[in-house]
Amino acid sequence: MNVKQTKKVALVTGANKGIGFEISRQLAQQEITVVIGARDETRGAEAATRLGEEGLDVHHVRLDVTDASTLEPLPRFFEERFGRLDILVNNAGILLDEGTPLSALDIEVLRQTFETNFFGAFAVAKALLPLIRRSEAGRIVNVSSLLGSLADIGHPDSAYAGFVSFAYPASKVALNALTVLLAKELRGTNVKVNSADPGWVRTDMGTAAAP
Numbered sequence: 001m002n003v004k005q006t007k008k009v010a011l012v013t014g015a016n017k018g019i020g021f022e023i024s025r026q027l028a029q030q031e032i033t034v035v036i037g038a039r040d041e042t043r044g045a046e047a048a049t050r051l052g053e054e055g056l057d058v059h060h061v062r063l064d065v066t067d068a069s070t071l072e073p074l075p076r077f078f079e080e081r082f083g084r085l086d087i088l089v090n091n092a093g094i095l096l097d098e099g100t101p102l103s104a105l106d107i108e109v110l111r112q113t114f115e116t117n118f119f120g121a122f123a124v125a126k127a128l129l130p131l132i133r134r135s136e137a138g139r140i141v142n143v144s145s146l147l148g149s150l151a152d153i154g155h156p157d158s159a160y161a162g163f164v165s166f167a168y169p170a171s172k173v174a175l176n177a178l179t180v181l182l183a184k185e186l187r188g189t190n191v192k193v194n195s196a197d198p199g200w201v202r203t204d205m206g207t208a209a210a211p
Contacts, residue, residue, distance in 0.1 A: 065120025148172030
């Protein structure tokens with residue numbers, strides 16, 4: 001264990017590119033030690049190196065939120081490497097059914113979407129919660145979407161009224177429920193739990209059409 005680690009430590013899942021990569025950069029710019037979680041270890045290492053070249057304290061760990069074999073070692077990794085974990089950003093997410101109406105959706109696509117966007121976030125949060133509870137100011141942030149709002153997705157004047165998808169919005173609704181109920185369980189402790197909506201941004205998922 002690195003008992004000399006006094007800086008806050010954060011894990012960002014799905015962080016080798018896109019929103020997760022930028023979250024990692026901005027957390028590290030606040031003098032936080034950041035660990036990039038990525039399914040592909042090589043890409044995770046490359047992302048950490050890029051941020052390291054900016055003078056930032058960034059590391060990487062192989063993490064597939066749908067693979068229990070990569071989840072099991074996580075608590076020990078943080079315990080032995082840093083002796084702490086203060087911040088978890090559940091960013092890993094997939095969108096597989098854009099343009100597919102509910103009536104035409106393959107249930108396996110629905111299951112696959114929930115495995116990453118909801119069950120993955122649940123599994124990572126549950127595995128690391130004992131460490132985060134030890135922090136003086138633990139934080140869990142679930143990267144969600146306005147598409148996770150039941151009030152918005154059914155509103156004819158919604159900015160996303162023309163967006164056709166069931167699996168992705170449904171998974172974000174579930175993620176928001178996880179946020180609210182975990183926050184309720186941890187009320188009165190030193191851990192805060194929130195959802196964050198980054199909006200429609202220019203990433204591989206968001207495409208160049210994003211504003």
